[in-house]
Amino acid sequence: MSRQHSPINVSRRSLFKFGAGALGTGVLTAGLSSNLLAAETKSVPDDITPDKALQELLDGNDRFVKAKRRNPNQTQSRLVEVAKGQKPFASILGCADSRVPSEIVFDQGLGDLFVCRIAGNIATTQQIGSLEFGSLVLGTKVIMVVGHERCGAVQAAIKGDPVPGRIGSLLEAIKPSVESSKDKSGDKLENACKANILAQVEKLKSSTVLSELVKAEKLKIVGGYYDLDTGRISLVS
Numbered sequence: 001m002s003r004q005h006s007p008i009n010v011s012r013r014s015l016f017k018f019g020a021g022a023l024g025t026g027v028l029t030a031g032l033s034s035n036l037l038a039a040e041t042k043s044v045p046d047d048i049t050p051d052k053a054l055q056e057l058l059d060g061n062d063r064f065v066k067a068k069r070r071n072p073n074q075t076q077s078r079l080v081e082v083a084k085g086q087k088p089f090a091s092i093l094g095c096a097d098s099r100v101p102s103e104i105v106f107d108q109g110l111g112d113l114f115v116c117r118i119a120g121n122i123a124t125t126q127q128i129g130s131l132e133f134g135s136l137v138l139g140t141k142v143i144m145v146v147g148h149e150r151c152g153a154v155q156a157a158i159k160g161d162p163v164p165g166r167i168g169s170l171l172e173a174i175k176p177s178v179e180s181s182k183d184k185s186g187d188k189l190e191n192a193c194k195a196n197i198l199a200q201v202e203k204l205k206s207s208t209v210l211s212e213l214v215k216a217e218k219l220k221i222v223g224g225y226y227d228l229d230t231g232r233i234s235l236v237s
Helices: 012-020 025-030 050-065 076-083 125-136 152-159 167-181 188-205 208-215
Strands: 090-094 113-117 142-148 220-226 233-236
Touching: 050 090, 050 142, 050 220, 050 233, 090 125, 113 125, 125 142, 125 188, 125 208, 142 188, 152 167, 152 188, 167 188, 188 208, 188 220, 188 233, 208 220
Parallel strands: 090 113, 090 142, 142 220
Antiparallel strands: 220 233
């Protein structure tokens, strides 16, 4: 996928308006100031739409499933290129599970994906902030919340047993999805996993930053369910 790049910048006054809640489409497309960025960023090509970005993810996963991976953008020259600035086309909110590495299952490479991972793929305040940055500043065109088959965090939330440390904070975030899916027919764990994916999608859509980008048709937010046995990611709706 060929990408042309140009810098992003915005005034300090725009940042103040952003903090005050006066967020408009002009500020959304402009990005944040260089004071916020640790390194130079680059703009997304005009021809990459949210639908095309989503299709790129699905096509990459199809190659992975069929053992036809291209392993794109993993060369030394790509390493040198993205060292100067990143411009990923998609963001992933995924589970921390070691069996679901985003760049591999979507057949992508260096600088292609902006990835946030956390047990249970839950949208915490920090995760939402990160994804806002990924879409608003870096220009990702799609966010996919990726949950997976037999998720241990969701299983623990279903069991409801006491857990040590701060693990319980993760389970508390998942419990509403367990409750909302408990009367559905079929596999209880799968139903809860998919309900949790959709709940996190809705939480992301409640973000002022992300919702404005969605309204402007500059971003798409979707859910995906990963099959551990086949490697296939199917859209959840």
